[in-house]
Amino acid sequence: MNTLLLATDDSLLKEALTISFEDVALRIIVASTLRDAIIQVPLADCIVSEHLLPDGSANALFDKAKGRPFILMVDQASLKHGIVAMRRGAFNCLTKPIDHKELIRSITRAFDGIKTDSTSLEMIGQSEPLERLRHQIKRVAPLDTTILISGESGTGKELVAKDIHQKSKRFGLEMISVNCAAIPDSLVEAELFGHVKGAFTNAITDRSGLIEAAHNSTLFLDKIDELSLATQSGLLRVLQEGEVRRVGSTERTYVNVRLIAATQRNLLEMVSKGSFREDLYYQLNVIELTCPTLKDRGNDVLLLANAFLKHSKQTMDRPKLSFSKESLVAMRDHPWPGNIRELKNAIERAVILSDGPDICPPDLGLKQSQAKQHFIGNEQRQSNEQRPTMSLENYFQHFVLSHQEQLSETELAKRLGISRKSLWERRNRLGIPKHRDGDLLE
Ligand SMILES: Nc1ncnc2c1ncn2[C@@H]1O[C@H](COP(=O)(O)OP(=O)(O)OP(=O)(O)O)[C@@H](O)[C@H]1O
Ligand SMILES: [Mg+2]
Secondary structure: OOOEEEEEOHHHHHHHHHHHHOOEEEEEEEEOOHHHHHHHHHHHOOOEEEEEOOOOEOHHHHHHEEEEEEHHHHHHHHHHHHHHHHHOOEEEEOOOOOHHHHHHHHHEEEEEHHHOOOOOOOOOOOOOOHHHHHHHHHHHOOOOOOEEOOOOOOOHHHHHHHHHHHHOOOOOOOEEEEEEEHHHHHHHHHHOOOEEEOOOOOOOOEEHHHHHHHHOOOOEEHHHOOOHHHHHHHHHHHHHOOOOOOOOOOOOEEOOOOOEEEEEOOHHHHHHOOOOOHHHHHHHOOOOEEOOOOOHHHHHHHHHHHHHHHHHHHHOOOOOEEEHHHHHHHHOOOOOOOOHHHHHHHHHHHHHHHOOOEEEEHHHHHHHHHHHHHHHOOOOOOOOHHHHOOHHHHHHHHHHHHHHHOOOHHHHHHHHHOOOOHHHHHHHHHOOOOOHHHHHOO
């Protein structure tokens, strides 16, 4: 739900706006002083403020608004302040006495603008766990603290990281995202910290790493649990001292980086097994945000399904498709082990496969993934007779399960003829857990 911050000591105005937006999902928070308004800025998506509040001018509030649409209300006498504010990027300036209709139109346009600007980033859903997450994001985004995002595969951890960056004061610079599982162990240190010429065979020149690239911005380390213990110590130095040492160098460079890390695994458990540094865990875990599973998001499944359908209909030029009642029920009742990513893929597939005009349950292919889940839930093995054919996926599953005790992840990937990243992704998609002891040996 969008939130409007109204900074005014005019109680009539608040009432008028509350009535006007009665039918629209809009939360209005009111601040009657500048101090109150500044405190509440992180909660707001759009701000409407008097030019003069009892304890100061709205300039200070505007400075804190950081890109949020800002509508200023001024007296005729102070119109010039309004013009300056518009030049500095305020969304609109209205003169008093305020025409309520005009103000409402302006607020509506401001919110429309937010929607169209951020469609690719928009976090869809209204369930309680998602609202709680949104609230936490608004709280922590403007701070510089390190954040750990946890949650199952496909629950939106990366989307949350992007949203935090977008709402932070670093939003003007690009966020640097690194998928730690996608970079081979032997290269990850050089990628993150950079290297000097001659540090290893292929190091033909000095090169800065991704941490330096994130200077003054946000570094998003996805699958942080994949980092080796050596790389973890380097990262700890970055967090504690802001210090980067390129591989092969004794010199230090200093960086100002805000770190957001994500994991699907229980890091504390990894700490107790010795595969994750305890000091790094506590350094990361200043604030932990958890992305709820789709199963726990109630009706969000249908909201998301509709949004994905709308998008896929447009991109695949199938404007007339809609969900049959049975497919809505099927989606609501499905356990969604792959969470939002699974839902998004199921709908894309349905839009391609459906003969229309309705998308029916078989188009979504849900039964199949339920069966798959059952298969995996049965602790890995089912007899060959139960498997009608050896599909590629079954072969993959069988191969990984029967070799993972002897082979490292890199060797497994090599034997399957795929990259470590693909191995990791398929493990996730098919829900094949890693062999824990094997993990520690890696
Ligand atoms: N609340 C949401 N609203 C709309 N789309 C979402 C939402 N959450 C996630 N998505 C979409 O679902 C897909 C998976 O999200 P994302 O990649 O952020 O998940 P993840 O938790 O990082 O997954 P993994 O653990 O596999 O890396 C993306 O396409 C993302 O845009
Ligand atoms: Mg991710």
